[in-house]
Amino acid sequence: MSSGEKMEAKSKKAGASRLCFLCNLRRPVLKRPKTLQQICRECFYEVFEEEIHQVIVQNRLFKSGERVAIGASGGKDSTVLAYVLSELNRRHNYGLDLFLLSIDEGITGYRDDSLETVKRNEVQYGLPLQIVSYKDLYGWTMDDIVKMIGLKNNCTFCGVFRRQALDRGATLLKVDKLVTGHNADDIAETVLLNILRGDIARLSRCTSITTGEDGPIPRCKPFKYTYEKEIVMYAYFKKLDYFSTECIYSPNAYRGFAREFIKDLERIRPRAILDIIKSGEDFRIATTTKMPEQGTCERCGYISSQKWCKACVLLEGLNRGLPKMGIGRPRGVNGDHKMEIKKPGSVAKSIESKQCGSLDF
Numbered sequence: 258m259s260s261g262e263k264m265e266a267k268s269k270k271a272g273a274s275r276l277c278f279l280c281n282l283r284r285p286v287l288k289r290p291k292t293l294q295q296i297c298r299e300c301f302y303e304v305f306e307e308e309i310h311q312v313i314v315q316n317r318l319f320k321s322g323e324r325v326a327i328g329a330s331g332g333k334d335s336t337v338l339a340y341v342l343s344e345l346n347r348r349h350n351y352g353l354d355l356f357l358l359s360i361d362e363g364i365t366g367y368r369d370d371s372l373e374t375v376k377r378n379e380v381q382y383g384l385p386l387q388i389v390s391y392k393d394l395y396g397w398t399m400d401d402i403v404k405m406i407g408l409k410n411n412c413t414f415c416g417v418f419r420r421q422a423l424d425r426g427a428t429l430l431k432v433d434k435l436v437t438g439h440n441a442d443d444i445a446e447t448v449l450l451n452i453l454r455g456d457i458a459r460l461s462r463c464t465s466i467t468t469g470e471d472g473p474i475p476r477c478k479p480f481k482y483t484y485e486k487e488i489v490m491y492a493y494f495k496k497l498d499y500f501s502t503e504c505i506y507s508p509n510a511y512r513g514f515a516r517e518f519i520k521d522l523e524r525i526r527p528r529a530i531l532d533i534i535k536s537g538e539d540f541r542i543a544t545t546t547k548m549p550e551q552g553t554c555e556r557c558g559y560i561s562s563q564k565w566c567k568a569c570v571l572l573e574g575l576n577r578g579l580p581k582m583g584i585g586r587p588r589g590v591n592g593d594h595k596m597e598i599k600k601p602g603s604v605a606k607s608i609e610s611k612q613c614g615s616l617d618f
């Protein structure tokens with residue numbers, strides 16, 4: 258039984274004798290995860306889509322005439338995003354030119370299969386697709402990287418490279434904005450992780466619905482308040498074509514614990530997800546906290562708060578056979594991961610940049 262089928266069976270059992278809480282006309286077929294209301298399929302589609310529309314309008318995510326790339330991994334979140342955004346664009350005349358943008362990380366048995374799903378979505382939704390690969394951009398696939406470094410820390414490489422690859426793909430498509438399928442659960446999880454890591458710079462921006470306005474392409478998260486469980490239900494009821502396998506190189510245990518913790522909280526109190534996001538939004542950062550200053554990478558020109566951007570540091574490590582270079586945080590002057598670049602006549606400057614991978618979106 259798929260997770261969508263399980264949710265439907267549970268919901269049907271719970272609401273067998275009542276009428277839909279919202280329309281009071283039809284039989285409920287599900288218990289809405291966000292509110293625990295028993296509602297019918299039609300009302301579910303309506304509230305799900307309308308809430309996303311309201312988020313788009315209230316936050317002024319788009320302007321008419323903009324070209325917008327949807328980061329499309331073939332997974333449930335980005336597939337539902339591509340479908341719903343196309344629908345809303347038509348229904349409410351947003352006037353957007355939508356594109357699918359997929360990054361091929363080079364993970365055999367995972368990304369190659371999910372890209373086939375995105376290629377079908379291209380036809381199903383009539384959205385032009387651009388694929389950009391790590392191999393072309395960096396000369397390395399994730400398969401190559403994992404062969405060299407093993408499973409530990411591979412998510413750092415993947416996250417850092419994906420972030421830049423999405424920007425480079427968006428530049429190729431000449432889009433004004435990039436949207437991703439990050440949902441409320443992802444954001445709550447990131448708030449918690451940033452607190453656990455004491456990463457104040459990221460904590461202060463991880464709840465922003467639009468980020469990167471000072472970078473090459475602004476990024477938006479229209480699903481900022483959309484629950485993962487509702488996305489799964491929507492995809493299931495609409496019979497959307499998506500790829501549901503987990504990444505084969507994804508051993509990120511720390512993030513996994515945070516995820517499980519949030520799921521447990523959600524079981525006891527569904528609002529917990531929204532409350533964590535609200536707490537993240539309302540944090541005030543002390544004016545004495547030192548924040549990184551944004552500049553550009555001396556090597557590739559990409560945005561960076563350090564001399565070299567994180568991707569260049571990681572690539573340098575890979576190409577020199579020192580893959581641990583740039584992983585983790587500085588360990589003092591003699592730290593084994595620290596790398597110094599000396600220019601003639603200049604003071605040595607550390608190019609150890611902070612991890613800016615999977616948590617940054």
Ligand SMILES: Nc1ncnc2c1ncn2[C@@H]1O[C@H](COP(=O)(O)OP(=O)(O)OP(=O)(O)O)[C@@H](O)[C@H]1O
Pocket residue numbers: 327328329330331332333334335336358359360361362419436437438439443
């Ligand atoms: N390979 C990729 N190509 C394009 N966009 C991607 C890719 N991987 C992730 N993204 C974007 O980043 C978002 C969050 O990615 P994450 O890896 O957290 O996957 P997820 O939560 O399982 O989402 P999805 O269900 O869409 O795969 C995705 O919804 C998508 O918009």
